[in-house]
Structures are given as C-alpha cells and as structure tokens.
Amino acid sequence: MEELRFERFTVDAADDLDARAADWIRACEQGFYGQDPDEASIGRSLESKRARGSVLTGVYDDAQAPPSLTAVWPVATFEEFAGEITLAPGRSLPAHLISGVTVRATHRRRGILRRMMTESLDRAQQAGRPIAALTVSEGSIYGRFGFSPAAFAQTVRVAVRDGLGLRADVRRTLESSGLRVVAVHPRDMEAIHDAVVVSFHSATPGSIDRLYGDRQRVTGRWGGDEGGPVKDLRAYACLAGDGTPLGFATAKFSGWKDDPRRLEITDLMAADPKAELALWEHLGAHDLVGELTWGGARTDDALSWALANPRDLRTEKRTDSLWVRVLDVPAVLEARSYAGQGTFRIEVSDPQGRIEGAWRVDVADGAAAVRADEAPAPDTVSTDAETLASLVTGAIEPWQAAGLGRLRGDETVLELVRALWTNEVRPLSATFF
Known part of the structure; x- marks a missing residue:
C-alpha cells in the first residue's frame, strides 16, 4: 500500500465548509449508494460530526488523475468517536463507536479495511475504552475483527381498525396508571427527548447513548426533503401525573391513497412499559388510521400480549441493530x-x-x-x-x-x-x- 496515503483528521470548527471533510462525506455517501449531497446536507453532516467529536480517516490514492473521482476523493473512509453503552440496568461503559466505513470497489482486497480497523481498535484500547460498537449494512464483514451481533429489533404492523384492541384487564391497568399522552409540536420535543433518553439508556442493556443527530430528527429539524426540516412530523409525549416525561413517539401519516391508511412511527422510546403501551394506544386512536408500523420494536415486545387479538400484530422483519467487540x-x-x-x-x-x-x-x-x-x-x-x-x-x-x-x-x-x-x-x- 505504498502508493496509498492514510490521513486522520477532525472536522474544522470554522463556519466555512471544511473542504477535506466535505470530500470525505461525498465519498462516504457514494460508498453507501446515497445521493450526491448538496452544501446544506454536507453542512448538517459536518455539524453532527463536530458535535460528537468524530475523528475521520481518509485513504487517498495519489497515483490517480482526473477525471477519476479518486484523484480528489478518498478511496476509503472510516469514522470513530467516543460514546457509551449500557450492559445492565444502571451500569454503563465507555464505548468506541465506529461509523462511515467504506472502501471503493477499485481498491478492495488490498488490506485497507483491515488496517483502518486494526489501528482504530488499537487506539480504542490505548484510550481505555473496553468495548467497540458499530451498526452494519453487511453482516459478513466484521466477524473477522471480533464483532458480533449484540442487539436486535423487529418491524411490526399493528391493526387498529377501531383503535388499539387492548384486553379489558390491560385497558383497566392503563386507565388506573395516571399516565396521559399529549400531542407536542416537534420543535418542543428536545427537552422531552433528552429526559426520556436518560431513563431509557440507563435501564436498557444494549443501549447506545443518543447522538446529536437523533435530537435534530426528533424535533423535525432534520429528516425531511434532502435531509432538511420535516413538515409532516407528528410528536407525542407520555407524561406521569406530575408532568414528568416517561416516553415519546414521532410518526408520519402515510397518505390518503394507502389502504389501510397508516401512521408510520419514526421514533418511539420509553423506559416504562406502561408508558410505551400508552403511546401505542394513543397512536392507534387516530381517526381514519387502520394500521401502525414501527421498525424499531423490541424482539421481546409485550404488545401482542396486551391485545385482545394477538394476531392484530404482525412481525415482518428482524434485524441486528448493533454489533460489539470486547476489548x-x-x-x-x-x-x-x-x-x-x-x-x-x-x-x-x-x-x-x-x-x-x-x-x-x-x-x-x-x-x-x-x-x-x-x-x-x-x-x-x-x-x-x-x-x-x-x-x-x-x-x-x-x-x-x-x-x-x-x-x-x-x-x-x-x-x-x-x-x-x-x-x-x-x-x-x-x-x-
């Protein structure tokens, strides 16, 4: 790999676009078959990486010449930053988080990924981070480096023809809980999100602490057309009797032409199982909605046991949501x-x-x-x-x-x-x- 140049750098904090980091983002997007990002999209990505203190690795092939993109863009990308993982209720550890791993097809099987990963895990151990974590787009790559699936989620569809069909005893439990669910404007969700995340993260094994971009999406600032503001996001909070936030959900309406019409849940979090159930009940009570969908449901979700007809809930897909490597x-x-x-x-x-x-x-x-x-x-x-x-x-x-x-x-x-x-x-x- 004598002709390849490996560079590690952080994102420039200046107001102007960091040209090197911007080209890194363009190369990474192409590696994941994304669209060519405009300056606004690049700006949001840089903002996120600054906020989480990312260190980027770019691999450059100086032997390339125009018009090849690799004459300017890196042929491989790699991102690392510090985070936190919960392994048991109330017990969390520093984690070495890895993202944005790509190698251009023209430069595969040259040991680039192995070198980037090996050096990154070396740095993690030197920094005293006892565990590394990543999310994967391909499941056959990372086992060779000691990573293995650590958490799973499933996609569910729930029929709500006349509201969520709860068992009578479950409904009585909810009614006596003192919980209430309120609609909230997304722009007012930040404090609610942050309060719920603290309790959820502490209580949930496998939880990675939320990142800067998650807060932007739950408030509707990001996630719309070309990554900008979301104009059709609905937000809800589950509150205890004293007003303490215990859970939240965000969702979008699928459209009038769909049959059944759906509310597509885009985020749902609650450390309290009753609060989670209360959110499901509220979402299912929307007029003219026949189905709820959610792609991040627990694999041991108790919702089907709360339904009078368990077949109202259908599981469509189970996927790994986190891989970890013990260090x-x-x-x-x-x-x-x-x-x-x-x-x-x-x-x-x-x-x-x-x-x-x-x-x-x-x-x-x-x-x-x-x-x-x-x-x-x-x-x-x-x-x-x-x-x-x-x-x-x-x-x-x-x-x-x-x-x-x-x-x-x-x-x-x-x-x-x-x-x-x-x-x-x-x-x-x-x-x-």
Whole structure:
C-alpha cells in the first residue's frame, strides 16, 4: 500500500465548509449508494460530526488523475468517536463507536479495511475504552475483527381498525396508571427527548447513548426533503401525573391513497412499559388510521400480549441493530448483571490476540469480580471473542451458545453459568450511527 496515503483528521470548527471533510462525506455517501449531497446536507453532516467529536480517516490514492473521482476523493473512509453503552440496568461503559466505513470497489482486497480497523481498535484500547460498537449494512464483514451481533429489533404492523384492541384487564391497568399522552409540536420535543433518553439508556442493556443527530430528527429539524426540516412530523409525549416525561413517539401519516391508511412511527422510546403501551394506544386512536408500523420494536415486545387479538400484530422483519467487540474482558464482565452466587473460570480465544486469556469470575449479590487466572481448572468454560461479544449484552443466552458448541465446558459448569448469567430483558439499541 505504498502508493496509498492514510490521513486522520477532525472536522474544522470554522463556519466555512471544511473542504477535506466535505470530500470525505461525498465519498462516504457514494460508498453507501446515497445521493450526491448538496452544501446544506454536507453542512448538517459536518455539524453532527463536530458535535460528537468524530475523528475521520481518509485513504487517498495519489497515483490517480482526473477525471477519476479518486484523484480528489478518498478511496476509503472510516469514522470513530467516543460514546457509551449500557450492559445492565444502571451500569454503563465507555464505548468506541465506529461509523462511515467504506472502501471503493477499485481498491478492495488490498488490506485497507483491515488496517483502518486494526489501528482504530488499537487506539480504542490505548484510550481505555473496553468495548467497540458499530451498526452494519453487511453482516459478513466484521466477524473477522471480533464483532458480533449484540442487539436486535423487529418491524411490526399493528391493526387498529377501531383503535388499539387492548384486553379489558390491560385497558383497566392503563386507565388506573395516571399516565396521559399529549400531542407536542416537534420543535418542543428536545427537552422531552433528552429526559426520556436518560431513563431509557440507563435501564436498557444494549443501549447506545443518543447522538446529536437523533435530537435534530426528533424535533423535525432534520429528516425531511434532502435531509432538511420535516413538515409532516407528528410528536407525542407520555407524561406521569406530575408532568414528568416517561416516553415519546414521532410518526408520519402515510397518505390518503394507502389502504389501510397508516401512521408510520419514526421514533418511539420509553423506559416504562406502561408508558410505551400508552403511546401505542394513543397512536392507534387516530381517526381514519387502520394500521401502525414501527421498525424499531423490541424482539421481546409485550404488545401482542396486551391485545385482545394477538394476531392484530404482525412481525415482518428482524434485524441486528448493533454489533460489539470486547476489548477489555474484566471491565465488560464486571459491568453486566448476574443472579445468585458462584465462581467459574472463562477462557477466551481471539484470532487478533486482543483479549486472548483466562479469567476467574466470582459472582455475589448480582455483581462479578473478575481477575486474570491462567491456571487450568475443572470449572472452566471456553469461548471466542465473537461469542463473548454477544453473550455480554444478552443477545445470545449461554444455553444457546452451549448448544451450538460456541460455549464449551463440563455440563456442571455450563449449568452454573446459565444460572448466574441473567438477562432480565433482551438488549435493544435505539441509536443508529
């Protein structure tokens, strides 16, 4: 790769467009088959990257000449920034977030992605970030680097012919809850969004803290034509009796020609399950709407159990919403929750060598103390870096991993790990980056 030039840079804070960063954005958009962004779109992207402190990597081929785009634009892009992930209620860790990964087709199979990813994960470990995370457009690329699915979401369609068809006992529970749902102008959603995010993020395994762009979209400033203001966004807040925001939703009307006419939910968040149900009920009460759709529903969503006819809810698609890579085994294992009391030893293999080793895990009072332990012992389970990444968030259960041969050990030890490794709720990430 002698002819390739790797540059790392941050976005210029000046008012004028940063030309190098602007070309990076154009190359990244093309890599994801996006439209050629205008200056306003580039400005919004730069604003977002400044706000989250992104560091961009561009790879340049100086041997290229016009009219080739690669004479000016990078042939590969990579973005990294600091964030936070929740692994158990009330327990969060610093996270190394990765985005904007592209390599132009003319420059593939030259080790560019491997170098960008390897150097980025090196920096993450040097900075003391115990876990890395990304969202993916292709599922076969990142396993080789130790990433594995950590959270899933599903697309649901809910029939609401005469409102949301709740069971009578569920409706009584909602009516006695003291919750109320109000319509809010999107421009007034920022404080509501931020308050709900704090409680949701703290309570939800797999949650990545929300980013600058999420706030712009929930308030309707971004997300409309060519990324600009949204003119048809509807917003709702679920409030406790004292006015505390417990949840919110945004939605768009699909149009009068659709049959059934739909409200398409674009964002929905609540840490309280009753607040989430109250939002669903309110959305389903809109006149002339026959269906609600939502692409970010929990895979363990309780809504179908709240319906008098569970078939009113149809699941269309399940997709991974987050991938993670463990970079510090003790820090990550100590950040999740456990049940009961016990001790076991875990061996982790890692083709990249980042977390190869063995540790003793002592569990008591719902928490673990983890220390290095290289001495072989009969109470050992073994796994690999990829499987561990999915285990720590609860995306895969120990009994599932053991059944697939991805978690190995004596049956007595596996039974102990299954008992200790509690996952109260399935992980969910409501942040795309």
